[in-house]
Amino acid sequence: MRRLPALGVAALLASCTPRGAPPLNETVMTAPGAAFAWPATDSAHVLHFLDRLTFGPAPGDIARVQQIGYRRWLDEQLQPGRIADTMQDAVRRQYALAFEPPAQLWREYPPPQLARQLAMRSGRADMLPGGADDSMLIRRTQMAQRQLGGQVVMATLARHLASERQLQEVMTDFWFNHFNVFMGKNQDRWLTADYVEHAIREHALGRFEDLLMAVAKHPAMLVYLDNAVSHARGINENYGRELLELHTLGVDGGYTQQDVQNAARILTGWGVSGPLRGGFQFEFHDRAHELGEKTVLGVKFPSGHGMDEGERLLRMLAAHPSTARHIAHKLCARFVADDPPDGCVDHAVAAWTRTNGDIRAVILAIVESDDFWAPENMRAKLKSPLEFVVGALRATGAGPDTSARLGFVLNQLGQPLFMQQVPTGYPERMDEWVSSGALLNRMNVAVAIAAGRLPGMRVDLDPLIPPTSDRDALVAEVNATILGGQASPNALRVIRQQIDDVRDPRNARTLAVGLALGSPDFQKQ
Amino acid sequence: MSDCSCNRPADMSRRVFVKAGALSLVSLGLDPLFLGRAAYAMRRPGRTPGSKILVCVFQRGAVDGLNMVVPHAEPSYYADRGRIAIPRPGSGEGAAIELDGRFGLHPRLAPLKPLWDLGSLAIMHAVGSPDTTRSHFDAQDFMESGTPGVKSTRDGWLNRALLHRAEHVATPFRGVAFSQQLPRALQGSAPSLAIPELAVFGIRAPGPARDKLTTAFEQLYGGEATGIIASTAAESFEAVQLLRRANPTQYVPERGAAYPRGPFGHAMQQVAQLIKADLGMEIAFVDVGGWDTHINQGAGSSGQLAGRLDEFGGALGAFAQDLGDRMADVVVLTMSEFGRTVAENGNAGTDHGHATAMFVMGGGVRGGRVAGTWPGLEREQRYEQRDLAVTTDFRDLFAEVASKQLGITDLDAVFPGYDVSAERFPGVLI
16 A cells, blocks of 8 residues: 555445436447447557546556546446445544544534633633633644644545545535635535535536535535525525525626525525534524525515525526536536637537537447547646645655645645635646746656655655666656656756766665656646 | 727637737737747846835725725714714724824834825725726626626726837746736736745746756646746746745845735735845735625724724734835725725624725825715615715726826726716826
């Protein structure tokens, strides 16, 4: 279990119960017509395929695709429940906090006021850290909450890194970013882990409508976009707006300010139960709900309805053609090109329409399109900082240590996990991520990984790239292992030249791997 | 290349642009980057008289202009903001700071009052975008591209300002964002840097290893023929070299200036630091977030807005104090994508609105006044009966600053599709 050495992962076979989406059905999944003509499985094409559909190839991944072919690999990945996930249990043990119910976390990692209240109630005020000194209490609780945040981030990073269900992990990242919440906001400190696990990951490869509904009914979203405090007597339109603009129709999806307000009115009452009453569950509050008649996108919602009209609204939005186009475009931007070709988007929309928003069918349609494989779209995207870090660790067979510090590396690179404040999530486009500070930071992280100095991780290069004094062999091995055999002539030349005067084989290897990971070749996907 | 560069094809990278356009650029008085390197050997970019600097501060999330600069003479302000109105000046704790009988500053902006009194601070009220979107994303995009309503604009207005400024010293530091990523406003073909932290900018390794790695990475990225990755890397390595010579690590603010703790205070200190390092910075860009106050925004002394304005005002005050006389060359312009509803919402917060307020501070400012046309706050005076109406197009304000502070004459190129006219300048600068 090279990839997660610190976890000491035994080969524990997780139970393979499929859940969420119905089983894969060939006729649903594939559009009528001739079968897709897949390209050859040379390393350039397979690297492209894996760079887009996983967090980057780990040792052996390219060979596996070459062995079983693109379509079978995809069929497997599109049914994550059937892939034995050997590291799941290890992650649950190592980062147990990330799997506890939010209400329990809240008691264990209470905000300062609650810590004080609980202590007072049990007559143990003297046991509070710092006694009567509140500043000490606040510092202590803040520290504890940072710890909690670190565990939640690590539970996700560890699975991005080592899960065999790579496509599910990629889609978990995609959908979390699409339905962004900010872990720093109010109760979302305790809710985000549950949100990622149950609202996002469970539906990441299911039907869009189910995903949208799960998100809309998750307290983390209701807190983040303030719907939990919206009330018939005082509407808060924050969630209503982002639901239309970001989550479904898209900013040009053809809605008005009036639609935003009415969506917000329909969703009044969608709230969260108080933490002391079994807490942190989705709850519909009759008394907060506005009963009047509403119209959204020209559709009438008669007066006198309750929670059902919110569900009706969500189903209507999920089925709207603007939603299909908006999300197909976003998926194509993720998988194909920052400015996706119309053909790819049309293809994805057709699959969406045919299957009523089956996410698996849409992904398959995107990969089975000529645009996905067009030469101009290969190596044409930049890895996001998350893709870069996770990809570098996968390529080097590295794993997290026990410190939960790996998350800080992403903060440094400008993409702190679960900490994007704005509902738009992180950008997808290359020009948004390329900047001087960001590039230099990537180089620094690359060198740190190669040298085993990156905080929060462990790496042992020996099994992958044994030290050797044959410098040409070293460069070839680094190219094969780190760069999928696709290093540019310039990268090969520079790396070869730079290691020439490094006498110690281990130092030469560190330098070669660091330069490879920090090279422009590795930043692209 | 003197016409609008905003619609260059996507594949025309900075590097291609620089190489292909080298001669024409020189003839326009613009030194491309690689000529700048040679020039640098002969002259260190120094403080030349009249070298003006613009510092842009973006309050992301749509700041509530009405609680930042309080229209305390408006009865409907108090009628519609029962829980969050800032009390009239002189009415005790948490009251607004009187400015001119009509407007007052939020009490946490007290550090800005001395600048107002000295005439170094002007306020632009009821300013905003002619585009009426209430989407943060779109509105920020429009304000940074400088082309409201047009999404296809590829570069930012500050980048175009750099392109169209006639006189400058060739240095990679012309436009600097003090952040991890380059903001939309500075993206484009003129070289700009994103520097999250001056003290550790560059390859981090002990002495000889650092030099070796720097050289190696420079060669690796030099092999990229074209594209934004190649050009950005080239600019970065040049900047690293220059910055190392300027040695910015041991910085002590002058005149007892105390920057507030927090990212914005720290960023403003770094702006001051880079200004004093004389590396030729012309435009600095700083983000400050936390303004999307939908809930419990608070009134004068407490709440989310008070906390954010505390750092905001404290940092701007410290910056002016730290720079001292050097402020004569500097203008700070604050901006935010839109304002917030006049009426408070059901959660003692405010929702997305329309016009907001912006500050202009520094040398050459016609300060001590609230500029612009005040539209009034009565229901029928509001935009859609709900928001403070926009009476000044933000481009008129930005164009005046670009013209008078940066000396740009080709303003139509900086604000394509807009008929810039000096007659509509709000008159915040001399």
